[in-house]
Amino acid sequence: MQLRKFLAAAVAALAFAPTGALAEDYPKMSFTYAHMIGPTHALAKFDNRWIELVEEGSDGQITFEVFWSGSMGGPTEIPDLVGSGAVDFGSTALGYLPSQFPLAGVVGQMQRTFATPPDARSASMKIFSLPPVQEELARNNVTILNTTTANPYNLTCNKPLRTMADLEGTRIRANGKYPPAFFSAFGASPQTVAFAEMYEGLEKGLIDCAWMSHDFAISSNLNEVAPYAIDLNLGAVPATQLLANRQKFESLPEAVQTLMHEAAEQSSQEEFAYLEEVFQTTIDEVMPEKSMEYVHFEEAEAFTEVEPDMPQMWADDLAEMGLGDAAEQVKAVLDEYRAKLVN
Template sequence: ETWRFALEEVEGSVQDAYAQEFKKRIEERSDGDITIEIYPYGSLGTSSQLTELVQQDAIQLAFASPGHLASVIPETGVFTLHFLFSDDNEVNEQVLANTEARSMLQEAYHEQNLQLLGIIPEGWMVWTGNRSIETPQDMEGFKIRTMTSPILVESYRAYGANPSPMPYAEVYSGLQLGQIDGQVNPIFAIEEMSFYEVQDYMIQAKQAQFITTLVAAQDFYENLPEEQQTMIDEVTNEMRGYIFDKQDEFNEQRLETIQENSDIELITLSEEQREAFREMSLSVRDTYIEQAGERGKKILETLDEELRAAEEEKGG
């Protein structure tokens, strides 16, 4: 039996590292009954197209990042809100692994024929630009490429920027041709997609994590023998630590690669500078609630409470 697994990222990415390890563990455990075929980004289509293929069970497994997926499941827009998650990414990982919001999210995924298998942080979203962005004033009219979800677009409108949603594959040429002024992605992606080659500044504001979700076709998952469902659940659970360390390692190493290969300027915003953005970002939570409704509101409240409680526990 063959399971197809599609990625929204190229070979060598965090999603690829996940898929390779998942393949190894599943194939081992199933004693060769299951073969996993991995399709890196570029072979099948845009992120949104991959989600459609999973909904049709043409592909059994894929990553579906809320930055795109919230166009279809608005509740997932919660993962793209700015200054909601902790500055401490270990706290985020713990909360995402155990959140009470999981069943509400699962319900929303099921309404779209999808099975939510995991929620995975891939690193801080870093701005790159042809100018530096240190204050919300610097965002004024800044043409920033964002992923395609309307909630994410609002996050940049709130700062006064001019967000321009487009698929991942079009970002490099958009930057090169000057159709956009900047973009936002984790460091590993900025390196492997070569965005740093056509940008002058990288700005670390720690406004958001890149959070992805692992999904399966719901019919596929539900029709699996129980022991295979359990195997998937166990493997995805056991892989949390593996992928958390990997994304950390990738983001750290690739920053070095970027600095060795370019003279891009790296800017880290101070707490005061971040505060100015944080204040402007809060109104986007209302937009999120308008789009994601009552269930979306509950998911936001649940995560917010869990995050603040986990921070307090760790801090004290």
């Protein structure tokens, strides 16, 4: 069933065509695009697909020059690069910038909030459309066209974790503000480690676990230094946000804007089918090939009894910052989707 869904999405992708527009409706245009990750990494797969769909949908009239692997600027620099017009588009995780994007950045900071990748995207796009979030984005002169998603995040570790006691003192890579608070609730020791330094951190024992989906971990070759995949479900995650320079995007012909929005929807639907397929394939086929042990966490019920309510924690913090009313609008969306996972 999963494979059939994936193949159906692939067939649909071949037939992609922008609604109500012909190739001659698109002027010849070239855009610059900065991405925090390399083009072959799973995290960039469907951002790359969005580029392909826009180029194909315009019959080659629209093209992109892409600066991969942070070559134009690191994850925290990309929003300013886009907002200033140094590049036209960019993909990064806004959760890395909680001071600059306290509202929009929440989507990548919430553990155990989104049950599935479609839920993660749907909730994110609802949040991005809220008036106070739009105001925040406008202040930074960016607009969000899409968010890539990931399968539920788990832990990839250099030691097996089976019980709550095993979590105590475990050094888990958790950047930002809220992921560290989440893992601290279980007695773990969160560590701030750059994405590019996780491999070395696990290899040298500076950290014990990385927090990401199993397929992302294998795409990052972490299996070579962390052979234990823990099955503890920490929720699906909106991974990276596709940003556009707001002023430039709004100045584009309507047909171009529509094409880019439709390409975002199409690439996301393909992503969901892919993630559903790859989730089970990773467990059944890839992990054995990579000599990884799929470890069952035996005390999931005890884990849920201790886990903090992350949307409430976040909303309380923003109320102290004077953003209480805006935070409540965002929290209503987070609560709606969290209920699907924890109830």
